[in-house]
Amino acid sequence: MSKEPVAVVGIGQTRHVAARRDVSIAGLVREAAQRALGDAELTWADIDAVVIGKAPDFFEGVMMPELYLADALGAVGKPMLRVHTAGSVGGSTALVAANLVAARVHGTVLTLAFEKQSESNAMWGLSLPIPFQQPLLAGAGGFFAPHVRAYMRRSGAPDTIGALVAHKDRRNALKNPYAHLHEHDITLEKVVASPMLWDPIRYSETCPSSDGACAMVLTDRAGAARAPRPPAWLLGGAMRSEPTLFAGKDFVSPRAGQDCAADVYRQAGITDPRRDIDAAELYVPFSWYEPMWLENLGFAAEGEGWKLTESGVTELDGDLPVNMSGGVLSTNPIGASGMIRFAEAALQVRGQAGEHQVDGARRVLGHAYGGGSQFFSMWLVGAEPPDS
Amino acid sequence: MPEVLKAPLVVEFPFTRSLGPVQSAFLTGLRERVVLGVRTTDGRTLVPPVEYDPVTAEEIHDLVEVAPTGTVTTWAWNHAPRRGQPLTTPFAWVLVRLDGADTALLHVLDAPGPDAVRTGLRVRVRWAGERTGAITDIACFEPYDGDPARPGGHSGAFEDPLTGIVAPARLDYTYSPGRAQSAYIDALSARRTVGERCPSCRKVYVPPRGACPTCGVATAEQVEVGPRGTVTTFCIVNIKAKNLDIEVPYVYAHIALDGADLALHARIGGIPYDQVRMGLRVEPVWTEGARHPDHYRPTGEPDAAYETYKELL
Numbered sequence: 001m002s003k004e005p006v007a008v009v010g011i012g013q014t015r016h017v018a019a020r021r022d023v024s025i026a027g028l029v030r031e032a033a034q035r036a037l038g039d040a041e042l043t044w045a046d047i048d049a050v051v052i053g054k055a056p057d058f059f060e061g062v063m064m065p066e067l068y069l070a071d072a073l074g075a076v077g078k079p080m081l082r083v084h085t086a087g088s089v090g091g092s093t094a095l096v097a098a099n100l101v102a103a104r105v106h107g108t109v110l111t112l113a114f115e116k117q118s119e120s121n122a123m124w125g126l127s128l129p130i131p132f133q134q135p136l137l138a139g140a141g142g143f144f145a146p147h148v149r150a151y152m153r154r155s156g157a158p159d160t161i162g163a164l165v166a167h168k169d170r171r172n173a174l175k176n177p178y179a180h181l182h183e184h185d186i187t188l189e190k191v192v193a194s195p196m197l198w199d200p201i202r203y204s205e206t207c208p209s210s211d212g213a214c215a216m217v218l219t220d221r222a223g224a225a226r227a228p229r230p231p232a233w234l235l236g237g238a239m240r241s242e243p244t245l246f247a248g249k250d251f252v253s254p255r256a257g258q259d260c261a262a263d264v265y266r267q268a269g270i271t272d273p274r275r276d277i278d279a280a281e282l283y284v285p286f287s288w289y290e291p292m293w294l295e296n297l298g299f300a301a302e303g304e305g306w307k308l309t310e311s312g313v314t315e316l317d318g319d320l321p322v323n324m325s326g327g328v329l330s331t332n333p334i335g336a337s338g339m340i341r342f343a344e345a346a347l348q349v350r351g352q353a354g355e356h357q358v359d360g361a362r363r364v365l366g367h368a369y370g371g372g373s374q375f376f377s378m379w380l381v382g383a384e385p386p387d388s
Numbered sequence: 389m390p391e392v393l394k395a396p397l398v399v400e401f402p403f404t405r406s407l408g409p410v411q412s413a414f415l416t417g418l419r420e421r422v423v424l425g426v427r428t429t430d431g432r433t434l435v436p437p438v439e440y441d442p443v444t445a446e447e448i449h450d451l452v453e454v455a456p457t458g459t460v461t462t463w464a465w466n467h468a469p470r471r472g473q474p475l476t477t478p479f480a481w482v483l484v485r486l487d488g489a490d491t492a493l494l495h496v497l498d499a500p501g502p503d504a505v506r507t508g509l510r511v512r513v514r515w516a517g518e519r520t521g522a523i524t525d526i527a528c529f530e531p532y533d534g535d536p537a538r539p540g541g542h543s544g545a546f547e548d549p550l551t552g553i554v555a556p557a558r559l560d561y562t563y564s565p566g567r568a569q570s571a572y573i574d575a576l577s578a579r580r581t582v583g584e585r586c587p588s589c590r591k592v593y594v595p596p597r598g599a600c601p602t603c604g605v606a607t608a609e610q611v612e613v614g615p616r617g618t619v620t621t622f623c624i625v626n627i628k629a630k631n632l633d634i635e636v637p638y639v640y641a642h643i644a645l646d647g648a649d650l651a652l653h654a655r656i657g658g659i660p661y662d663q664v665r666m667g668l669r670v671e672p673v674w675t676e677g678a679r680h681p682d683h684y685r686p687t688g689e690p691d692a693a694y695e696t697y698k699e700l701l
Contacts, residue, residue, distance in 0.1 A: 021551060024408030026439050030447070044445040061403035061557045071438055074445030119404045131395035131563050132573050134654075134680045142640050145623030150701040153621070153666055153694070199624035199637075243601040247591035247649035248699065 003102040005385050007224035007231035008346040010040025010217030016180040016331045019118035020211040025062065026072035029114045032213035033073055036110065040217040041228045044074035047217070048106035053083040053093030053113040055335035058128070060120035073112065085239070087283070087370030089113060090338025091377030094216060095237045098379070101218050102234075108223050114213035115335035122209070122334060141206060141286065143372070145198035147251040148288040152200065154252060157291060157306035159200065163191045164309055165287035166205045166329055172316055173326025175355035180210040180331040205287035205329070212333035214340045221385075232346035235363065235386050236267030237379040244372035251373055257296040260376040265298070268363070268380045273298045277380070279321040279348055279358045280365040281341040285328045290314065293367065294322070297378075316356065324348065324356040338368025342379055349383040390574035393565055400558035410439045412551055413451050413544040418525035421515055422542045424451045425489050435489035436523075451544030454488035455537040456513035458529075461485050461492045465502040474528055480505045484529055487536040498528045512537070521550035568598035568607070575612075579674055583648055585609045591649040614645035617684070618692040619668040620701045621651075624661050639664045643684055644700040651700050658685030667691035 012035025014020070020028055029052075037043065050073050057063045066075075066082045073080070083093040090113035097111035126140060152159065170186045173179035194204035224231045240260035242249070261273070270276045282293045291305035299320060300308055308314055314322035323329070325344040328337050345366035347353040358364075362383045369376050407415065410426060414437050417424040426437030427450040434442075441448050463482045469475055474496045482505075483492035498514065499505050512532035519525035565573070568584060572595045575582040583594035584607040591600065592611050599606050622641035628634075639661050642651035656664050657673065669689040672681035 021406045022408075024406055024411060024439065027408040030440070058399070058401075061401060061555065071440040071442050071445065074440075076442055076445065116406070119406065121401060121403075124401055128399055129397070131397055132393060132565050132569070132679065142623055142625055146621040146640070146642050147701075149623060149666070150621040154698075154701075195626065196624070197627050198640075199626065201623070245650060246601040247586075247589070247593065248602070249650070251701065 004104045004220045006098045006101045006234040007219050007221070007227065007385075008216055008234070008350070008381065009219050009224060009227035009229070009231045010036040010038070010042065011343045011347055011352070012036030012039060012215045013178045013340065013343065014212045015178050016210045016212035016333060018180065018208070018210065020116065021118070025114065025116055025119075026069055028116060028211065029069055029112055029213045029215075030072045032114070032215040033110060033112055036215035036217050039229065042108070042217060046108055047074060047078065047110045049079040049081070049100060049109045050075040051081045051083065051093055051097040051100070051109060051111045053089035053335060053339070055089065055115045055120070055122070056084070056086055056125060058125035059122045059334065060116060073110065079106075085241075085370055085375040085377065087334055088338050088368040088375040088377045089370060090214065090336050090340065091342055091366065091368030091379070092239050092338070092375070094218075094339055094342045095239055095377055095379060097216075097218050098234055098237055101220055104220070108217065108219040110215060110217055111339070112213060112215040113336040113339040115333040116211045117209040117333060118211050141198040141201055144286050145201045147373070148200055148286065151252045151288060151292050155291070155303040155306055158310070161291055161306045161309050162200065162205045162287040163188060163202070165284065165290040166191045168315055169284070169287075169323050169327045169329040170204070172324055172356055173330035175316070176325045176330075177354070178331070179326040180208050180212070181326070201286050201288070207285040207328045207332040208330070210331050210333040212331065212336050214336045214343050216339070216343055216346070229352065230350045230383065232349045232381040232383070233385045235380045235382045236264040236270075238263035238267070239375070239377040241376075242374050244374050252292060253296045253302065254373045254376070256374065257293070257369065257376045258298070260378055261297045264365075264378050264380050270380065274300070274320065277320070277363050277365050278361045279324060280367065281325060281327070281344040282322055282367045283328055283338060283341055283369050284323060285332065287329060290322055297365070297367065316358070321358050324353065324358055338370070338377060341368055342366035345379065346381050349381050390571055392567055393570045393573060395563055397561040397563040398558065399561065400556065402554045402556045404552055405555050406552050407550065408439055409449055410437050410451070412549050413437075413546070415521040415553065416546045416549045417542065417544065418523065419519045419521040419550065420546060421456075421519070422540065423454050423456055423486060423513070424542065424544050425454050426450060427452055432490040433488060434491050435486055435493050452488070453539040453542040454486045455539045456486070457532055457534075457537045458484045458486035458489070458511060460497065460505070460507055460509040460511055462507055463497065463505050465505065474524060479528065482511070482529060484511055488539050495523075495526060496528045498530050504531065522553065566598055568596040571610070572596055573679065576679060580612055581614045581645060582610050582612050585611050592647060593650065594645060594648040594652060611647060613647035614672070616669060616671045616687055617643040617645035617648070618697050619656065619664065619666060619670060620644050620697045621666055622656065622664055637661045641684070642701065643670060644697055649700070654681065655683040656685070657683040665691065667694060667697065
């Protein structure tokens with residue numbers, strides 16, 4: 001028996017900001033969930049199961065969100081699951097929810113991811129003082145910056161590319177009312193002039209620290225037929241993992257990322273992603289990851305990704321827009337960031353992305369990664385149902 | 389074989405929490421000696437209050453004051469109180485249904501012994517002398533044989549409400565790095581770097597983990613590597629970390645020690661930060677009494693060719 005087609009019929013986000021002191025974590029997730037239900041014109045009673053994800057527990061000290069948030073998410077008397085995969089969790093959470101619908105376990109599933117970074121401390125959570133070990137000398141940026149330098153060496157990319165990405169994403173964020181950073185006076189010169197934190201990564205080429213939540217309502221064909229607005233259809237979805245460190249690991253273009261993309265493209269019948277996919281929301285927490293992921297995901301040959309960025313192909317009005325929402329560079333509630341990518345991909349094919357809508361977006365990729373570039377989750381969504 | 393190492397590891401952090409309207413009123417109420425519940429859609433009163441109706445999932449915010457007296461619905465005796473528990477002498481954990489409430493609140497009862505506690509026992513709140521807006525503003529419950537107290541009819545609106553709390557979390561571990569890393573650390577004390585080779589893929593892991601993460605097999609064959617190595621990639625750190633006493637800027641590098649199949653991470657010194665480059669040949673610099681090399685410095689050899697380390701970035 002073939003899989004049940006899965007449709008996204010409701011999407012809700014909070015307006016992402018540095019600190020939401022007016023609400024509890026329950027209040028924050030509730031806001032996103034209500035907006036997703038409102039978009040789908042459904043009530044709590046229409047939901048069959050709830051699947052949630054969040055950042056690693058040490059980041060914010062909430063160890064059992066499913067226990068604490070069951071009532072806020074209307075999960076009483078229903079199955080509730082939690083998914084863990086570091087920074088990619090928002091993506092893998094959506095995929096677990098989608099699989100429940102595809103397998104016909106449930107008809108309509110609410111999926112949600114969140115983080116209140118203002119009540120958390122990711123830097124502390126990443127640098128616990130393990131006995132006998134040398135303390136980590138650099139934090140998250142210092143962990144990723146050497147890999148960016150390795151990419152620059154390997155590809156021969158000019159050192160201007162990172163700033164171009166940051167400038168583009170921050171301008172895109174100005175068109176997205178839910179984005180955290182709205183830098184109205186942003187210029188390329190300002191990005192280049194911002195302090196060099198972990199050379200080659202500048203301050204303006206890093207992501208902010210945000211409070212936010214994102215929710216989606218996923219449903220089957222019958223649910224999609226009742227939906228008040230056009231659904232986004234899941235054409236392919238996959239997850240892949242690999243160890244943080246191993247001999248032969250390629251941090252610039254991890255094998256798990258390549259394999260994950262290949263699986264998604266196979267499911268969706270994509271043979272040339274550059275031609276067949278209209279736009280992409282990629283998990284880019286540091287600017288240089290845009291060209292790195294463009295290669296890893298097969299949008300460009302190895303060593304050529306930066307040319308797409310440099311020539312304007314990834315601009316909002318380019319041939320392959322990337323991070324139309326402003327991306328992780330403009331909004332980063334870590335636990336939710338992956339789901340925001342997935343949701344923004346769905347908004348595009350539904351034609352609901354507002355000012356940052358790409359005209360004629362029919363097939364859009366949502367991408368998330370996490371840990372030491374070791375967890376990948378992706379989905380490709382389309383305006384038409386699969387096999388139509 | 390050297391002894392397997394062990395050491396205490398304490399993980400603690402003062403997380404902050406925004407309360408939202410309902411928890412804000414509840415905790416501010418405790419500070420003002422008022423116990424508040426919330427009314428559900430079907431007319432029950434929940435103490436402690438919640439933000440969302442457990443039956444209908446609707447948002448609820450109709451706050452009602454309940455009495456500081458109530459009835460024990462069940463209990464368990466705690467013979468040996470631990471660090472951080474509400475009382476230092478043996479006490480009963482109790483669920484108390486306060487007069488006017490439909491649900492029970494978890495707290496502690498100060499009683500002389502388990503024989504003095506029973507389900508159905510009447511109790512009242514003993515308020516803490518100093519109250520901050522926390523569940524511990526109720527110091528404990530105590531047996532009470534008077535009439536039920538009358539709730540004051542408080543609306544739940546306070547001047548100067550509490551909006552956030554600090555929730556310290558602490559975990560106490562005994563950490564052991566295991567057999568392979570203990571041997572690695574033991575060798576470091578003689579300033580030797582010893583990794584382990586995978587019997588299947590032949591890769592040399594430094595530090596060793598006792599198993600190959602790719603092949604999933606145990607590793608045992610010890611291989612001394614270094615002491616020299618090659619900088620495969622690096623970044624220049626310009627922001628000072630809170631807990632590190634290192635002057636910025638400094639270079640944080642990946643170094644492939646000669647004979648190792650993956651790079652380890654360390655600081656580069658003995659050369660201006662802006663002259664460090666990929667391929668630079670380096671050696672460890674030790675300081676007296678330190679477990680790990682303090683940093684690595686240039687050896688003066690010619691740089692390694694990119695082809696020799698491009699798989700080790």
